[in-house]
Amino acid sequence: MQIHVGIVTVSDRASQGIYEDLGGPALRQASSQNGWAVVAEEIVPDDASAIQRAIRQCIARGSHLVLTTGGTGVSRRDVTPEAVRAIADREIPGFGEVMRMRSLALTPNAILSRCLAAAVGPTLVICLPGKPAGAVDCLGFVLGAIPHTVKVLQEVPTSC
Secondary structure, eight states, rough: OOOOOEEEEEHHHHHHTTOOHHHHHHHHHHHTTTOEEEEEEEEEEEOOOHHHHHHHHHTTTTTTTEESSOOSSSTTHHHHHHHHHHHOEEEEEHHHHHHHHHHHOOGGGGOOOOOEEETTTTTTEEEOOOSSHHHHHHHHHGGGGGHHHHHEEEEHOOOO
């Protein structure tokens, strides 16, 4: 199955054009290297409603997987996990656990990360760090579970 990807960059400054978004392009390149097709990209401010709207737009454009970058730290403006949880059908805690555990080998600040994954309807949403290298590293840590998770979420339930 060809995985269709939506990428949402969460950043007040990038959404205002104050600085260039580097996280989105890094995830676009990683997606391409994994053989996935990027079908939607958005840059939004650190605002729960804007994040939710962008994720829903990616899903409407056919994304099986939505990757967010940014807003997973502990500052007051970091609201990506809360925004995703509010629209999720279920959280998938193992993704966040693995990303934090593996990231600790790279930086002690990984303990502050609030990266997570959740099912939003038939779509897997993975919230990644805002730093491009951190986003790509964390994606790599959970890469092996993504195709199976996407496949299961895309399955149409059958009645017993």
